[in-house]
Amino acid sequence: MDNTVEIRWHGRGGQGAKTAALLLADVAFKTGKYVQGFPEYGPERMGAPITAYNRISDAPVTIHSNIYDPDYVAVVDDSLLESIDVTHGLKRNGAVIINTEKKKEHIMPLLHGFEGAVYVLDAKAVSMKALGKNYPNSPMLAAVAAVSGVMPKKDFLREMQASFAHKFAKKPEVIDGNMRALELAFAEVEKENGCK
């Protein structure tokens, strides 16, 4: 249990929070970890708030419950902050990573006095810059990897490269853009927030 990192994702149906959780599980798996990636299913509607989870560990994980005291929380859509207490149960030495165009000081009042680390990333801007399209998942994934440190950056980038090469075998031209999005997001989080 001790070395298990628990991550909770908040998003809206259709935004890819579940996919992001599964991708993170995937890349962590490839670096040799034991992983869990699972969604919490409620009403399956586009736009409805959804939650997905990751457990990432060096040892097999047998727990099959949801995560109530996560080490990290990733918020894919900042409009959720109005209605959901995203940092609920989040460990004080943990961190929340929020995809937003807003500045950190504008986000803080929505976090119910959370005292731990807060990271903001404009995943849309990063995606537009790197890919010319708004696919916030890849930058968010990089931000979560950067902040949580569940795997070394070079391992993360190497496995993502392999994963993109497989996924976009028929569209190799988008691989570089996606990799650029990851690196930009890494740099952004490190620069803006000062990562561990």
Next chain:
Amino acid sequence: MISDRINEKSPWQDITEGNKIFEAATSREFCTGEWRTSTPVWDKEKCKQCLLCTPVCPDSSIPVKDGKREEFDYDHCKGCGICAKVCPFDAIAMKEGK
């Protein structure tokens, strides 16, 4: 005879798996003619061999040979009377009893 192997005295060990029957046409062994309370009688003089009776018999009890019907199979005929109803030539009459 299947009824020698499986019958109402058979212990459970002798009943086939899932009660399946591993041969065909075992209904021949079951003489349903015993149930008959009225009996069709074939009038060969009136019969034109149109064969309308044969396919309607629910018990396949009107045998046909070389394109012509033969005497009823009274071992299996239950006496339902459908053949008598369908005969256009009054060549089949139902009589009381066996």
Next chain:
Amino acid sequence: MAVRERLSGNEAVAYAIKQIEPDVMPAFPITPSTEIPQYVATYIANGEIDTEFIPVESEHSAMSATLGACAAGARALTATSSCGMALMWEELYVAASDRLPIVMALVNRALSGPININADHSDSMGARDSGWIQIYAESNQEVYDNFLQAFPIAEHKDVMLPVMICQDGFITSHGVENILLVETDSVKQFVGERNPEHYLLNAKEPMAVGPYAVSNYYMETKRGQREAMKNARKVILEVAERFEKMTGRKYGFFEEYCLEDAEYAIVIIGSAAGTCKAAVNKIRKETGKKVGLLKIRVFRPFPEEELAAALSHVKTIAVLDRSEMFSATGGPLGAEVQAALYQAKADADVVNYFYGLGGRDITVEDFEQVYSKLERIAKEHKVTDKYDYIGLRK
């Protein structure tokens, strides 16, 4: 060599089906099992396997078509959940009484109502009297492993019964975990070909399947069915042993986790057993208290004597049910475990709690509380709230 992978429970079952490559799969989609026929249909469309997929108009037809295919001599299976299985009700009994070695991938989901899509065991527990062998899984690994063992059990000449391979909806079916896959060649060798002794498409042996059985035959036929279920005990263990030789992973009727010296034990089925294991580890590490777990894998046939023996030394037991049976007492697992303990003249105090109905989550902390209740009962020698709930708002 095992193949290290990460798959969801549904992906794992679909992959097992791909490796087994059955002859026929009729299926109708229902959450949360839908992905299984979806993946298999994709394998077929891609030309990866030669299975005949039959899209049907209902689950009633899905099971009917599976029965027909199996009786004809094919290796046939289907997948479903919840109300889908409820619509198969009539055919479930027919499959078992006609002694057809069908396999069903059941992704457990609560039965309506109220309508709900999440995990509980009301679907399969409702079918516990249908004559199917039932094998449950804690994890994706287990559901995959159980699936590979299903046909060798079902098709054994002393068994010839349908097998239900159960996993918890969403919790394992949609959760991605690490898994070790068996190489396809080894799977094919392990599962083998189906060589039915009797089958409808055998022109040399005309036969009748499912004839009417009057009172003079019905009871003897049912007694034969019971014998097959008794034989299944031996065959399940033999197949598990053969599986262990292939993979090194050991399976039995149930798993005993820290049970050998346990004073307080939980008996449970399914994915929550993994969460319970974490609680056992935590309590033992932090307090040294002797807590243990018995996780049922095979619920049909029910391992009455073995289970009672494994629990014979325990002071207090909590049996946890993930389905109601509205006896106004406890749940089905509670009733059967207590009957087993009574037969063995065990003197442990037993409580029976409901948990996880309709997907209600159960946590490590919940299990810790159950163990502390068991400890209190043992100390006070008094059972209060014999039938109770975990996680119910009161």
